[in-house]
Amino acid sequence: xxxxxxxxxxxxxxxxxxxxxxxxxxxxxxxxxxxxxxxxxxxxxxxxxxxxxxxxxxxxxxxxxxxxxxxxxxxxxxxxxxxxxxxxxxxxxxxxxxxxxxxxxxxxxxxxxxxxxxxxxxxxxxxxxxxxxxxxxxxxxxxxxxxxxxxxxxxxxxxxxxxxxxxxxxxxxxxxxxxxxxxxxxxxxxxxxxxxxxxxxxxxxxxxxxxxxxxxxxxxx
Amino acid sequence: xxxxxxxxxxxxxxxxxxxxxxxxxxxxxxxxxxxxxxxxxxxxxxxxxxxxxxxxxxxxxxxxxxxxxxxxxxxxxxxxxxxxxxxxxxxxxxxxxxxxxxxxxxxxxxxxxxxxxxxxxxxxxxxxxxxxxxxxxxxxxxxxxxxxxxxxxxxxxxxxxxxxxxxxxxxxxxxxxxxxxxxxxxxxxxxxxxxxxxxxxxxxxxxxxxxxxxxxxxxxxxxxxxxxxxxxxxxxx
Numbered sequence: 001x002x003x004x005x006x007x008x009x010x011x012x013x014x015x016x017x018x019x020x021x022x023x024x025x026x027x028x029x030x031x032x033x034x035x036x037x038x039x040x041x042x043x044x045x046x047x048x049x050x051x052x053x054x055x056x057x058x059x060x061x062x063x064x065x066x067x068x069x070x071x072x073x074x075x076x077x078x079x080x081x082x083x084x085x086x087x088x089x090x091x092x093x094x095x096x097x098x099x100x101x102x103x104x105x106x107x108x109x110x111x112x113x114x115x116x117x118x119x120x121x122x123x124x125x126x127x128x129x130x131x132x133x134x135x136x137x138x139x140x141x142x143x144x145x146x147x148x149x150x151x152x153x154x155x156x157x158x159x160x161x162x163x164x165x166x167x168x169x170x171x172x173x174x175x176x177x178x179x180x181x182x183x184x185x186x187x188x189x190x191x192x193x194x195x196x197x198x199x200x201x202x203x204x205x206x207x208x209x210x211x212x213x214x215x216x217x218x219x220x221x
Numbered sequence: 222x223x224x225x226x227x228x229x230x231x232x233x234x235x236x237x238x239x240x241x242x243x244x245x246x247x248x249x250x251x252x253x254x255x256x257x258x259x260x261x262x263x264x265x266x267x268x269x270x271x272x273x274x275x276x277x278x279x280x281x282x283x284x285x286x287x288x289x290x291x292x293x294x295x296x297x298x299x300x301x302x303x304x305x306x307x308x309x310x311x312x313x314x315x316x317x318x319x320x321x322x323x324x325x326x327x328x329x330x331x332x333x334x335x336x337x338x339x340x341x342x343x344x345x346x347x348x349x350x351x352x353x354x355x356x357x358x359x360x361x362x363x364x365x366x367x368x369x370x371x372x373x374x375x376x377x378x379x380x381x382x383x384x385x386x387x388x389x390x391x392x393x394x395x396x397x398x399x400x401x402x403x404x405x406x407x408x409x410x411x412x413x414x415x416x417x418x419x420x421x422x423x424x425x426x427x428x429x430x431x432x433x434x435x436x437x438x439x440x441x442x443x444x445x446x447x448x449x450x451x452x453x454x455x456x457x458x
Contacts, residue, residue, distance in 0.1 A: 049456075052321060056457045078323030086314025092253040093246075101249075104242025105322045105329065107234045 004029050004066070005079075005154060005185050006051065011060035013046055020046055021205055024060070028154070030183045033176060035190065038205035044189040045085065047205065048158045051187060052082040078106075081152040083160050087143035091132035095123055095142045098131065103149060110149075117148035122168065137163040147175060155179070157188040239324045240332040247336035250309075257305065261298040262344050268294040269352040280357045287356030288366055288417030294352075295345045295370060296377060296406055302341045303381040303398055306333065307389040307452070316389075320456055326449035334375075334382045334445065342374035358417075365420040372433045373413045379440040380405045386451035390458055409436055 004027040011024040020043030028034060036044045049055040051062070053069060053076060062069040064076040089098050095118055103109040118127055121141040131139055140163045147155065155176075161169050169192055176186050234242070251258060272290050273283055310316040319329050349370050353363045384402035391397065416429035 054317065054320065054456045056453075074323055074325075077321055080321060082317065082321050084314055084317055086312070086317065088314035088318045090246075090250060090313060090315060092250060097246075097249065101242055101246035102318060104246070105234065105239045105319065105324060108238065109242070 007063040042205040243332035265298040379444040386448040390455035
């Protein structure tokens, strides 16, 4: 079955005369959690931005549901949630206003769902506080509340756990595992040790020829 | 392949509601940072009011130069406010979310530009008769001046959006925007001031207004398209 959601074929990216990766092939299926590994500067963020359709600075092919991604942008974007390094949270707006305006571009904002999401990320009582008076971790949580509101099939998370406390990370891991089991697919970079999950795969960047190590089911990572 | 995701069949926001959400958000942001809005407006008033002091307070001179001065000041004030159109959103990552929205970027850019015009263009138009009176423009030409600004300032915002989008990824965008955008502003300026001059000499102005209107139609259809493409290029690096 060629049921892969997202396929990368023979990806090549060069930056400042340095090859970040070449001959990179991988596919993302429903239920996958793929962790991109690599040292600082290995090109993890660059790869995620390419996969998210933000950056065109690559050679090779990207396929969304077996169709070239450029031709299916709208369908891809309506199935994609990307959280980058920058949280995309406006500091002069409250968490509630931030999420309402974010959601309003994608679908009709559901106020109750947003309040629930804010409660789940531990911002109960902070809904109306301007984000500039919240801590870095709380701002990150506002961005992460989008995960709880998401109906998108594919998540691309770049260092999503930065500034999040241990309990918060555990909750997010649980959410991601639950999400993958429901048929979602997740690509992420993190320096946290990610808990056991049978579909977790790792793609390691930072060698001349990148290698994808596919780990057998149930192997402790 | 089935996708048993929670409510995966939620309908996408319609174009109008997505544009409305963008507009509402930008207006709210502008309201929260309203002190920033006074900067171009103050600039506009200062430039026009210094002119009689610096050059000549004579009525005949001011009458002929008046429309031009008001227009140039409005143009520069718009230019001053352009850098903020996309930069803040670019820096905190909100623009990324907008570029990756399932809606055509054209319409989201259009909504942003409209919000920009509402908070910068409209106040300029509202202030212009006061400054026009200071320049000894008579009661018949003042409405013409306002009308040209009403048609002209959206063109300035729309064209400016292309420059702002192209330079948003650069560390120092401000100067470059002016260089990119000014040549495109010149026709608007010529026909804007030309309309008022014609009105002052008692000539018909409909032809001038029609050309300004044509510029607006052209900018409205093409510039959000160009700005959206420029934003994608800015994100590509």
